[in-house]
Amino acid sequence: MTADQDPQQAKNHLRRRAYDARAAQTDRAELSERILSRVKALPEYQSAQTVLWYISCRSEVVTHQALERELDSARRIVVPYCTRDSDGAPVLGLWQLTAMDELAPGTWNILEPPPERWAEPERQVMPDELDLILVPGVAFSPNCDRLGNGAGYYDRLLSLTRPDCLHVGIGFECQLFENIPVEPHDRPLHRVVTEHSIRSRT
Numbered sequence: 001m002t003a004d005q006d007p008q009q010a011k012n013h014l015r016r017r018a019y020d021a022r023a024a025q026t027d028r029a030e031l032s033e034r035i036l037s038r039v040k041a042l043p044e045y046q047s048a049q050t051v052l053w054y055i056s057c058r059s060e061v062v063t064h065q066a067l068e069r070e071l072d073s074a075r076r077i078v079v080p081y082c083t084r085d086s087d088g089a090p091v092l093g094l095w096q097l098t099a100m101d102e103l104a105p106g107t108w109n110i111l112e113p114p115p116e117r118w119a120e121p122e123r124q125v126m127p128d129e130l131d132l133i134l135v136p137g138v139a140f141s142p143n144c145d146r147l148g149n150g151a152g153y154y155d156r157l158l159s160l161t162r163p164d165c166l167h168v169g170i171g172f173e174c175q176l177f178e179n180i181p182v183e184p185h186d187r188p189l190h191r192v193v194t195e196h197s198i199r200s201r202t
């Protein structure tokens with residue numbers, strides 16, 4: 001980022017580079033399986049009782065098949081949906097998933113629980129119940145900074161979790177950039193996992 005470039009300009013420039021790199025990624029399904037196998041081998045994942053998975057879209061690390069397999073585990077599996085708080089700010093709702101066919105296309109055509117079921121008390125999950133979160137991203141740094149799509153959904157969620165909740169970014173190696181522009185509201189991650197590496201924040 002140059003001295004005369006504000007953070008938003010720098011972020012938008014990096015997003016374009018990262019989107020192009022991610023879209024050009026070949027063998028996406030195979031690499032995604034490799035990434036998610038690394039995640040599930042983490043000791044923190046092994047001990048987690050409640051895990052938030054995201055539903056992949058477009059050129060993100062593909063989660064559908066691995067997520068469906070995890071539904072047969074003893075863990076409580078949670079997925080997000082896009083909603084708004086009482087002030088109108090975009091936030092992620094959290095919903096316990098038991099079967100993939102419970103989901104339907106929602107915001108940006110991403111699969112999510114249907115709105116008429118969001119209020120079911122046995123399915124609602126609070127941020128402080130999460131033990132581990134899989135966090136998508138447009139770009140990541142080796143020191144676990146993250147660049148998202150810009151709406152702030154995950155930054156808001158990560159600020160509400162327990163101190164011992166592990167925040168794990170998952171992406172392809174081509175999404176790693178040495179420096180990510182950050183602002184005060186941007187939340188760093190604890191780990192970033194790619195097909196080649198597991199990075200930890202120093």
